[in-house]
Amino acid sequence: MDDLKIELLSSISRIICNKYPQTGIYNTNLPNLYISRFNAQRMIYRHFIHPTFIVFLISGDEVKGEFGDSKFSIQKGESLANNIFVPLSISLPPCSTENPILTVNVPLYRPYISEVLSHLTTTKNYTSVVNSFHTANTDKKELSAMLSILHLLDSKEDVAYGYELALKELYYNLLLGKHGDFIRGIFAGSLRNNRILEVINYLSKHYKENPNIKELADKAFMSPSNFYKNFGEITSLSPLQYVKKLRLYEGRRLILTEKYTVSHAAHTVGYLSRTQFSIDYTKIFHHNPQEDCNPSAQK
Structure with missing residues (x-):
């Protein structure tokens, strides 16, 4: 890592x-821009973050995690771009107040990226990316753009226009960098993919409800049979299986981090039966949910 990149990372830190x-995941004054700081080793379970985003690891040792069943790791000075609509779990390495884990989570906005892309000429055809992620080294131009964004955190002025410009500068450098092909x-x-992704985004917010295939198909402007086929091609799951998986991951998060009892977690995520929740939980996580409970600190 050269001196300029080290200095940029230090300035951001x-x-x-x-x-x-203090330790926390902070929602900033800039829309959908989140900053995380952790001063101690721990596991993190989150239901969802912004489904299309890029996260920059600014400080700390290697961070490992999982999007559903897919594993990833990033080092200091690297970033991870993602458009996965599944829950996230992260294993933090040893850290402290003096050597914290610091990350910046930046949304990828379609309108801004489309505008930037309109100014970039290319003859290459890009393969559609759905439910995937990509890690890469963060270069100095990307970090410089990130610094411009963070300077807006304490501004008392209307930062909307400055934030838009700073995001576009970051997107421009990302599109020309190692994440470029992935983000493109x-x-x-295709229109088909985008419609299915809109339904997936809808399900991520309404997973407690029992999905009605006809209603979901209408949202995607497809026949039920067409919708079912296309949904399966993108997610490798049926809509019912997808919702079940979301419920189970959220149930696990509630048990592990919120100290819910198994019954409370089951009902909170939409299960009518604690027994069925336990059966499905065991199939996915290979152990009974009761093993994840802390009996002395349950709600």
């Missing part, structure tokens, strides 16, 4: 550490 001295692939999807 100073801004974050000064503004956020995210936004090169």
Whole structure:
């Protein structure tokens, strides 16, 4: 890592550490821009974050995690681009107040990226990317654009226009960098893919409800049979299987991090039967949910 990149990472770290001295996941004044700081080793289970995003690891040792069943890892000075609509779990390495884990989570907005792409000429055809992720080294131009974004955190002025410009600068450098093909692939999807992704996004917010295939097909402007086929091609699951998986991952998060009892978690995520929840949970995670409970601290 060269001196300029080290200095840029240090500058970003100073801004974050000064503004956020405590452990937490912070929703900033900039829409859908999240900053995370962790001062101690732990496991993190989150139901969803912005489904199309890029996260930059600014400080700390290697971070490992899983999107559903897919594993990933990133090092300091690297970033991860993603458009996966499944829950996230992260294993943090040893860290401290003096050596925290710092990340910046940036949304990838289609309108802004489309505008930037309109100014970039290419003859290459990009393969549509659905439910995938990509890691890469963060270059100095990307970090410089990130620094411009973070300077807006304490602004007392209307930052909307400045944020838009700073995001476009970051997107421009990302599209020309190692994430370029992947990000282009995210936004090169067919109308069919985009409609299915809209339904997936809908399900991520309504997973407690029992999905009605006819209603979901109508949202995708498809016949039920066509919708069922296309949904399976993109997710490798039926809509019912997809919702079940979302419920189970969220149920596990509630048990592990919120200290819910098995019954409370089951009912919270939409199961009518604790027994059925336990059966499905065991099939996915290969152990009974009761084993994940802390009896002394249950709700």
